[in-house]
Amino acid sequence: MPTDASTAAKSPPHVITCQSDNCPNGKPPARLECPTCHKLGITGSFFCEQACFRENCECTLFKSHKQIHEFVKASAITNPFPSYRFTGSLRPVYPLSPRRVVPDHIPRPDYAEDSIPHSELKSGYSGSIKILTKQEQEGMRAVSRLAREVLDIAASHIRPAITTDEIDAIVHEACIERGAYPSPLNYRRFPKSVCTSVNEVICHGIPDQRKLVEGDIINLDVTLYHNGFHGDVNATYPVGEISEESRKLIDTTRRCLDEAIKICKPGAFFRDLGKVIEPIAQKSGCSVVRQYTGHGIHRLFHCVPNIPHYAKNKAVGQMKEGMCFTIEPMINLGNRHDAEHWPDDWTAVTVDGNRSAQFEETLLVTADGVEVLTRGP
Numbered sequence: 001m002p003t004d005a006s007t008a009a010k011s012p013p014h015v016i017t018c019q020s021d022n023c024p025n026g027k028p029p030a031r032l033e034c035p036t037c038h039k040l041g042i043t044g045s046f047f048c049e050q051a052c053f054r055e056n057c058e059c060t061l062f063k064s065h066k067q068i069h070e071f072v073k074a075s076a077i078t079n080p081f082p083s084y085r086f087t088g089s090l091r092p093v094y095p096l097s098p099r100r101v102v103p104d105h106i107p108r109p110d111y112a113e114d115s116i117p118h119s120e121l122k123s124g125y126s127g128s129i130k131i132l133t134k135q136e137q138e139g140m141r142a143v144s145r146l147a148r149e150v151l152d153i154a155a156s157h158i159r160p161a162i163t164t165d166e167i168d169a170i171v172h173e174a175c176i177e178r179g180a181y182p183s184p185l186n187y188r189r190f191p192k193s194v195c196t197s198v199n200e201v202i203c204h205g206i207p208d209q210r211k212l213v214e215g216d217i218i219n220l221d222v223t224l225y226h227n228g229f230h231g232d233v234n235a236t237y238p239v240g241e242i243s244e245e246s247r248k249l250i251d252t253t254r255r256c257l258d259e260a261i262k263i264c265k266p267g268a269f270f271r272d273l274g275k276v277i278e279p280i281a282q283k284s285g286c287s288v289v290r291q292y293t294g295h296g297i298h299r300l301f302h303c304v305p306n307i308p309h310y311a312k313n314k315a316v317g318q319m320k321e322g323m324c325f326t327i328e329p330m331i332n333l334g335n336r337h338d339a340e341h342w343p344d345d346w347t348a349v350t351v352d353g354n355r356s357a358q359f360e361e362t363l364l365v366t367a368d369g370v371e372v373l374t375r376g377p
């Protein structure tokens, strides 16, 4: 008996015959690969001549070669989580675009290469809250102003039919133009340069190939790393005309943040911010997300203090001149405050599929109040 190897050696190497069921040439060896199949990862799609691409299928599932493309696009690629039960109607649209590159001349945070925020972890998210020197405060002013610029640029492109990945490209380029690194990129393996959170997404939505639709709401959360400091800002926007309920959700959330900012000054307790926010949300039939909080920010993206947005929290600490932190309430329509996560391990969604909105500013405590470093026009 010949071995498998000796049989294989005698047969001609890698001959693929024409895959057309109706090949008029008797299925000779084929050299033309279907480029669409190739792109979609369908292997072995070879034909002997152009005509064989068109009418090659007599099976019961597909009427034409093109239908195979449509099927693969619609199933495998647009549903990366086939066994996950979605809470609402939003779906991811994959594949994600390839990882974007930050040129070498732009200084990076310590997690940019290996995704691990080493200095944050070393801080243990505990200890005393940093008081920034005048020079450090200038650093925070500068990066926060840039973050606001980038957010406003990205927001000006919001319209039906733009994809969240296209918004990501705009944010990425705008950061680089300003000599800044887009802080989300590879932070704890977040794959993109901005968080785009649509409709029932509470936060940390990953930009993908989904096109925005009139009536959607979308939060853009932009953070820049510039000259050693992070500046963090986000806002929620309508896509075209939206429902009155969605408009009210957005307005309520903005008001929650604005009223919380008003109590910030030296001596104020971080724990009291939630006491301002929650009643405003509840009066509008909304609930306050508890799993995500505001945070200290400066040379670290996230650090003490931890700032819950709900009432009766046990946040530690009092505000002092020179402290920097964010307030970033996430507010859900209805009475469910809880979040769950898509299998991408980032996208946080409401458990009932209701919409959620968020606003965020980076703040600096001054001698007699607070400076909104990311303040918009």
Ligand code: MF3
Pocket (backbone or CB within 6 Å): 183, 184, 185, 187, 188, 190, 194, 195, 204, 221, 222, 223, 232, 328, 360
């Ligand atoms: N910008 C978010 C915040 O407000 C954090 C995003 S982390 C990321 O804290 F990795 F998703 F970008």
Ligand code: CO
Pocket (backbone or CB within 6 Å): 232, 294, 295, 326, 328, 360
């Ligand atoms: Co933040």
Ligand code: CO
Pocket (backbone or CB within 6 Å): 221, 222, 223, 232, 233, 234, 360
């Ligand atoms: Co943010």
